[in-house]
Amino acid sequence: MVALDLDATQLDRYSRHLIMDAVGPEGQQQLLNSRVLCVGAGGLGSPAIEYLAAAGVGTLGIVDDDVVERSNLQRQVLHTEADIGTPKVESAAAFVEAQAPDVTVEPIERRLTKANARELVASYDIVLDGSDNFPTRFLLNDVCWLRGTPLVHGAVLRFEGQVTTIDPRADGPCYRCLFPSAPPAGAVPGCATAGVLGVLPGTVGCFQATEVCKLIMETGDPLVGRLLSYNAAGMTVDTVEYAANPNCPVCGTNGIDSIEEIEYTETCAIDDHCAGGS
Amino acid sequence: MDCTAEVVGDTTHTIDVADGDTYGDLLTAVGLSTHEATVLVDDTPVPEDQPIETDHVRILRLIKGG
Numbered sequence: 001m002v003a004l005d006l007d008a009t010q011l012d013r014y015s016r017h018l019i020m021d022a023v024g025p026e027g028q029q030q031l032l033n034s035r036v037l038c039v040g041a042g043g044l045g046s047p048a049i050e051y052l053a054a055a056g057v058g059t060l061g062i063v064d065d066d067v068v069e070r071s072n073l074q075r076q077v078l079h080t081e082a083d084i085g086t087p088k089v090e091s092a093a094a095f096v097e098a099q100a101p102d103v104t105v106e107p108i109e110r111r112l113t114k115a116n117a118r119e120l121v122a123s124y125d126i127v128l129d130g131s132d133n134f135p136t137r138f139l140l141n142d143v144c145w146l147r148g149t150p151l152v153h154g155a156v157l158r159f160e161g162q163v164t165t166i167d168p169r170a171d172g173p174c175y176r177c178l179f180p181s182a183p184p185a186g187a188v189p190g191c192a193t194a195g196v197l198g199v200l201p202g203t204v205g206c207f208q209a210t211e212v213c214k215l216i217m218e219t220g221d222p223l224v225g226r227l228l229s230y231n232a233a234g235m236t237v238d239t240v241e242y243a244a245n246p247n248c249p250v251c252g253t254n255g256i257d258s259i260e261e262i263e264y265t266e267t268c269a270i271d272d273h274c275a276g277g278s
Numbered sequence: 279m280d281c282t283a284e285v286v287g288d289t290t291h292t293i294d295v296a297d298g299d300t301y302g303d304l305l306t307a308v309g310l311s312t313h314e315a316t317v318l319v320d321d322t323p324v325p326e327d328q329p330i331e332t333d334h335v336r337i338l339r340l341i342k343g344g
Contacts, residue, residue, distance in 0.1 A: 183313030
């Protein structure tokens with residue numbers, strides 16, 4: 001049972017949540033009590049941060065070491081022309097503070113690395129992956145799995161987006177069940193080289209924020225063991241079920257018990273000697 | 279044997295596969311490399327060097343951007 005502590009302003013601000021059976025005062029209190037780490041304040045992070053803040057997620061950690069560039073503004077709606085040259089975490093924090101006074105922002109102007117990932121993830125209930133590179137993505141998968149922290153993954157390119165939720169508590173599959181290692185550098189294009197429809201990360205980031213809210217309130221069916229594939233060109237949504245891979249180097253039978261031996265560069269491969277059961 | 283290869287979010291291909299062809303060969307046939315996609319058979323990822331033993335697969339592309 002969640003202790004309810006909503007004041008009159010909050011009862012007004014969150015009234016459209018409070019009247020929903022699946023949310024109600026208890027769900028709103030769960031949102032207000034929660035701590036979510038958003039990795040990346042770019043294309044996916046922008047809408048996710050905006051909607052999580054508006055929903056009243058109590059504490060939002062935002063990790064990013066980039067500054068706002070003009071080429072970001074076509075899709076990164078947290079930031080404005082006036083923010084060019086400003087650290088993205090500062091710009092994001094200013095937006096949230098103006099939009100949602102209930103929310104505590106913890107701006108972390110650092111790159112998520114093997115050295116700091118465990119400590120950062122340990123401080124939060126749920127992690128939202130809005131990163132734009134494979135080393136960060138595989139690092140988050142591994143750290144979150146080992147810590148038992150739910151991770152909501154998203155990715156975008158051109159007209160296509162993907163979302164899936166990794167929930168170690170549910171013993172569901174992890175990202176490495178699908179992709180055991182990253183491709184060599186340059187084998188898969190990113191948005192900077194192949195482009196992305198500006199509105200696409202808005203849609204996908206909102207899917208991710210939806211997953212986070214559901215996980216916090218323990219309602220609905222999260223995308224555990226399912227990957228949502230959205231094609232904006234055909235306006236199609238497909239959900240692909242995927243099973244845990246018993247040979248997965250992270251969550252499989254002989255999966256890792258530490259990230260110490262893993263190099264999060266290039267392919268982020270996990271050699272046999274890293275595996276816990278070998 | 280024909281194998282339908284459904285690239286999720288994209289097109290479905292019908293590929294004529296020979297004995298001994300692997301799932302990696304199937305990826306090549308649809309224009310993808312083993313680095314950029316994974317093959318699912320009955321919702322389970324299969325190794326790229328495993329011989330094809332089914333008439334339908336789903337192919338999931340690895341997407342990088344954020």
